[in-house]
Structure formats: C-alpha cells, structure tokens
Amino acid sequence: MPTRDAAAYAILTLLLLFVAVNLQAGWVYAVDALLIGFAVAGWVTTYAAVRPVPVSRSMPAEVVEGGTFPVTLCVGPVRWTRFFVQMTDEVPGCDPGGVFIPAVGRRAEAVTYRTTARRRGVYTVTSLEVRSEGVSGLFRLRRALAVPGAITILPRYAALRSFPLPGRRGQELTPFPQPARTGVDVAGVRDFREGDDPTRIHWRSTARRGYLVVREFEREVMSAAAVIIDSRPLGDPEGFEDLIRAAASVSHFITHRGMPAIIAFSRGSRAAITTTGWMDSLRTLAAVERDGELTPADLCAALPPGTAAVVFTPSADAAAAVAAGGTPVTAVLTGTESSGGLLLEAMGVPVRVLRPGEEVGACLES
Numbered sequence: 001m002p003t004r005d006a007a008a009y010a011i012l013t014l015l016l017l018f019v020a021v022n023l024q025a026g027w028v029y030a031v032d033a034l035l036i037g038f039a040v041a042g043w044v045t046t047y048a049a050v051r052p053v054p055v056s057r058s059m060p061a062e063v064v065e066g067g068t069f070p071v072t073l074c075v076g077p078v079r080w081t082r083f084f085v086q087m088t089d090e091v092p093g094c095d096p097g098g099v100f101i102p103a104v105g106r107r108a109e110a111v112t113y114r115t116t117a118r119r120r121g122v123y124t125v126t127s128l129e130v131r132s133e134g135v136s137g138l139f140r141l142r143r144a145l146a147v148p149g150a151i152t153i154l155p156r157y158a159a160l161r162s163f164p165l166p167g168r169r170g171q172e173l174t175p176f177p178q179p180a181r182t183g184v185d186v187a188g189v190r191d192f193r194e195g196d197d198p199t200r201i202h203w204r205s206t207a208r209r210g211y212l213v214v215r216e217f218e219r220e221v222m223s224a225a226a227v228i229i230d231s232r233p234l235g236d237p238e239g240f241e242d243l244i245r246a247a248a249s250v251s252h253f254i255t256h257r258g259m260p261a262i263i264a265f266s267r268g269s270r271a272a273i274t275t276t277g278w279m280d281s282l283r284t285l286a287a288v289e290r291d292g293e294l295t296p297a298d299l300c301a302a303l304p305p306g307t308a309a310v311v312f313t314p315s316a317d318a319a320a321a322v323a324a325g326g327t328p329v330t331a332v333l334t335g336t337e338s339s340g341g342l343l344l345e346a347m348g349v350p351v352r353v354l355r356p357g358e359e360v361g362a363c364l365e366s
Contacts, residue, residue, distance in 0.1 A: 006138040009039065042136025049082045049132030050143040053104060057128070057149045059091070062283075065120045065156040065245075072112045073099060073128075073147075081105040087130050091115065092123035093153045120155040120244065122287050124148070154282040155241075157248035158361025164350040165225055165254070166308040166328035190216045191255065191277030211279055225254050226262040226309040227281075228299050228322075231292030235314030239334040240290055242354045243312040246332050249364055250310050251281040262307065264299045266292030271302045297321040316344060323349050332364070 013035045020028035058072040073087060082104040090096040097113035131142035189202050192212035205213040227247050251261045255278040263284045264273045271294055274284055296311045296318045303309070308328040311319045319331035320343060331344050335355045344351045354363045 001140055003133065003138055003140050006039075009035070009138055013039070038136055039138055042134040042138045044134070045083050045136075046132050046134030046139040046141050048080065049085050049134060050130050050141045051082070052143075052145065053078055053082065053085075053130070054108075055087075055128065055130075055145055055147050057089070057125075057147050059149065059151060061150070062152045062154055063117045064154045065117050068114055068116045070112050070114050071097060072110055074108050074110050075101060076104045076108045077106045078104055079106070082132075083135060084132050085130060086132060087128055089113070089128040091125050091149070091151060093117060093119040093121050093151070117153045120153045120241070120286050122150075122152050124150045152283060152286050154286050155244045155248040156360075157245060157252050157282070158359065158364070160249055160253045160361060160364055162365055163250060163253050164330050166310065166330045166350070188216050189213045190260070191279055225259060226264055226300075226303055226307050227251055227254070228296050228309045228311045229263070229265040229285075229288055230296050230311070230313035230315065230318055231265040231267075231288055231290055232295070233290045235334055237290065239314055239354070239356075242334060242360060243314070243332065244285055244288060245360045246352075246354055246364055247310075247312050248282060248285050249361055250332075251285070252278060255281065262303065264303065266294035266299065269293045271299055273299070273302060295321065297325060300325065300327050319344055319349065320347065323347050
C-alpha cells in the first residue's frame, strides 16, 4: 500500500507533467519521466522483497525466564536479489525482535538478534512477518512467512541455602550423603546431582537427553518431598507466577540434597503427579497453567500415605485443610494472604510469604 510520502510524490509528479505540457519543455518531461520511473522501481522492489523466501530460525530449545538469548534467522538463497528486506519475529513469551537485510541474493544470509524470555511456558511459533518499502519508500507491503519453531521458557529460581522441609529436623540444612554402590542393583537413571561420582554417569542417556544423567541404585532411593501447586484460578496471575518460581526454587533445594521431587498440580479435574529430578521438575513447572479444579487437599489424597508436602497456594485455608488431614506441611503463600499465615503458624505449620516486589529467594529463606 502507498505510504504518506507517496501522496506528496504523486502530486509533485502531476504538477511537473502539467508544467511540461504547458511549456513544452523537453527537460521537464525528462525529469517527470525519471520521477515516474523511480516510483515504478520502488513498487517493483517492494513487491519482490516480500515474495516468499526460504527462512529458517535457530534458537535454544530451553531458556530460563529472564535470560537473554540469540535467535538466528537464515534467509535465502533466492534466484533474483531482493533489496531492503525487514523481518519482525515475535516468539511467544519473549520480547519481539527484528532484523534488516539490505540485500538477499544467491547466498544464504544469517542474521542474529537477541531477545529476553519474559514469561515461562511451553510455546510454539508458527510464522514471522516480512515487510519492505523498496528502494523508494513510497510503498509498503508485508507478508507472513511460515517459520515453525518451539521453545520452553523454564521458571526462574533461586538457589536456597535453607528451607524448612516438612517432617524433617536438620536435614533440610545438610546434603544427604551419597550411598555406596557396592553390591547394589541398578534401579534406573536420574539427573546428575552435586557430589555424584562421575564414574556413575550413564553416557548413553546423557547423549540422548542433552544433560548429565547417572545410574541410580536401589539403596539410594529416598523418600520424596511433594511440591503441591494450587493451580486453581485464584488470586492474581503475577502472584501465581511467583508461586511457580518459589516451587522451582524449592525443587532445586530438594533435588540437590539427594531426594527426588514429586510435582503435583491439577489440569482441570485431573491430578497431574510426576516424580522427577531437577531438570525435569523445571520442565514440568514450565507447563503448569491456572486451569485446575482440585484443591491441595485433593492432591495430597492422591499421594502415597505419609508423604510430606510443600504447598504453594494463594489461599491460607487450602494449606490449613492439608495440615488438618495430618500431612506434614510447609506453606508458601502470596503476599495477599499474609494474614492467613498466623492461623497456620498457630497450627505448627512453617509459613513463608511471597511479598510483592521482593525476590522469591529472600522470602523463602526469611
């Protein structure tokens, strides 16, 4: 479509044509012809620039919320050179980015922009926008090109020095000793943890998953602590995101002390419960949405008897209901429910409150 400059350009061209007709001056005809030719060249180059062009996108499969990462677009090759190509790429959950390519020719052009992951989640991207104003800037065209991709934005977390795990005395401050492997049968594999013997790395699983995995022996299977997330649409969305970041921080604390983490939440009326290591717990938390219907007490009922639970909820009453059922509980609440923590403390439940504007790690350790 024409830009605002195109209207003024057209009026100038018509005025020169009027002058040329009245004066019968050849040089005025020549100038007018040049103006018309320039406009035609602008239209042709604009149309050619937005024609379908081979584009591929390269970016990390996983990033942590708040992290900056590069996105590389490989454009071309094309048979006929395209000029002044602009591309706008909007990866969901990230800041939009754009690139400008002066010319796309017979060789592929790789251009990179940097963006920041703003919101955790599992996202797919289907297209990007290519637009151009050609060599003249008188016309503007745009087109969406299919460039599929996927990215998982993992929740931000803090490496906690201490946290009151429910049902434990002192162990929440000291890493669990690694068990001896002599005479113990292999029970499976798990994520690598600090202090693991490097000789226990399972290289085949490591190559397949892309991160270190070690063999797990029967003797080292320990009681897990459940991370229960109240995924009902309660409270404000940003408060829910703080709860997810807190859950990621506690999962890091649990798994780096020799225990697996049980992640429990609800999708609609169905309970989703997984026993995971560190990286898998982040991937699980990245996919949690505020679409659940089950209460934390309902989720606790689906766990093995005697499982201790860290409950992340905007409702102090929901955490109190879990404690009333006899389950060892630590409650993590949002700032809007800070007053409800007094009731929980009276019941002997350790409480941590996520205060708006403060770092999640500082709130969990206070």
